[in-house]
Amino acid sequence: MPPRALALIVTAELVAVLGLIANAMVGPPPTWADGLTALMLVVGGIVHTEIARWGERTRRKVTPVRHIDLTSVWTFSSALILPTEIACGVVLATYAYVHARVLRPSRTPIYRQLYSTSTVLLSVQAVGLLLRLTSPPSLVAGWGMTLLPASAVLYTLVNSSLIVAVIVLATPEATVRAVVGRGSEVAVELATLVVGTFFAVVVTLFGLLGLVVALPATLLLQWAILDWQLAAQAGIDERVGLHNAAAWYKQAKHLLSRTNQHTGVSAALVVELDQGAEIEKTYGRELNTDALRVVAEAILDVTTRRDAVGWFGESMFALVVPDTDGRSLAMRIHSAVARRPVLLHTPDGPLTVALTVTIGVAEAPRHGRTATAVLEAAEVALDRARKKGRGSQHFTDEAI
Numbered sequence: 001m002p003p004r005a006l007a008l009i010v011t012a013e014l015v016a017v018l019g020l021i022a023n024a025m026v027g028p029p030p031t032w033a034d035g036l037t038a039l040m041l042v043v044g045g046i047v048h049t050e051i052a053r054w055g056e057r058t059r060r061k062v063t064p065v066r067h068i069d070l071t072s073v074w075t076f077s078s079a080l081i082l083p084t085e086i087a088c089g090v091v092l093a094t095y096a097y098v099h100a101r102v103l104r105p106s107r108t109p110i111y112r113q114l115y116s117t118s119t120v121l122l123s124v125q126a127v128g129l130l131l132r133l134t135s136p137p138s139l140v141a142g143w144g145m146t147l148l149p150a151s152a153v154l155y156t157l158v159n160s161s162l163i164v165a166v167i168v169l170a171t172p173e174a175t176v177r178a179v180v181g182r183g184s185e186v187a188v189e190l191a192t193l194v195v196g197t198f199f200a201v202v203v204t205l206f207g208l209l210g211l212v213v214a215l216p217a218t219l220l221l222q223w224a225i226l227d228w229q230l231a232a233q234a235g236i237d238e239r240v241g242l243h244n245a246a247a248w249y250k251q252a253k254h255l256l257s258r259t260n261q262h263t264g265v266s267a268a269l270v271v272e273l274d275q276g277a278e279i280e281k282t283y284g285r286e287l288n289t290d291a292l293r294v295v296a297e298a299i300l301d302v303t304t305r306r307d308a309v310g311w312f313g314e315s316m317f318a319l320v321v322p323d324t325d326g327r328s329l330a331m332r333i334h335s336a337v338a339r340r341p342v343l344l345h346t347p348d349g350p351l352t353v354a355l356t357v358t359i360g361v362a363e364a365p366r367h368g369r370t371a372t373a374v375l376e377a378a379e380v381a382l383d384r385a386r387k388k389g390r391g392s393q394h395f396t397d398e399a400i
Contacts (some may be wrong), residue, residue, distance in 0.1 A: 005169035016118040019125040023084040045074040045094035074194035084128030084368040123159040248310025252320040252371040266364040268374040269319040276315030298336035326361040340343030356391035
């Protein structure tokens, strides 16, 4: 890992531990009500983890860069209603359980989980410091209510900025836009914090009795958020993080129908990773997946959310991009891939491989009005591009 990224990781973890010790020394002694509330929050996190266990594993596989953690419902609400040191205990207990039931079976590296836990601890400590400095008489009355959105913003800012910073430092080719995520990921994060605020408000208003009402209601709301995101990601292939063939055809059909109605032009491309077969043959499927993901990220960097971008298995990617010149898009993809050499951790040590792609280009409606027809035209162009050699591109109407 680059020294700058490593320095950030170590610093964040050290500050989180020191902050926990400091809050334990200067904080007020916990009451039995604090302990019971903390226990209920941990139970809520455990129940949620068990209910959403398989869905969470899938979400972590298909999320391209930054994973939105739904356990922030429990950690954020604990920061609002518990002493900071007790809230940190909720974080540690919840994340220990998530590691045992979700992350370890998903083979998530332990260093990532430790850093994620540290960022959440720092977020909770930041919210605790804000509340301690302002000393509101109540979070549900008067000016104290303004601290609820302020706390949510502070919690998100601390957590997200640390995660985005370490990813950008560790992978210089990653853009901030790609790391932050698209609209659906941001919406999930906001919805999760809103649910956490709801839990804190109910407990503040009704005390321990509110836990009985808030716990099942929060679980139901959180399950609705999870179900919503899984539905949005149902067509995402977990190996590469792009649409599978069925989802791609559905989106491409929609885009091409608009192109046909408005007499516009859509570019259709088939992109092939040149080194895919030899990487898999030499080093195995897992390292080939790393290379495929690099190409997928490069394609996403030069396209937008409305474009149809899919993975068709092996080393093949397909695109339909409206109102775009196919030749210029192919050049941008070539450049984006060239800027992203893949680092393969082989049995013989780290190996950096420069990737290239071969691209076939067609246009709709000129070469077809349906997704099937225009894809076939682009595949014919790809066959001709292969004859030119690796890293080539070919437009359907060009002579070889």
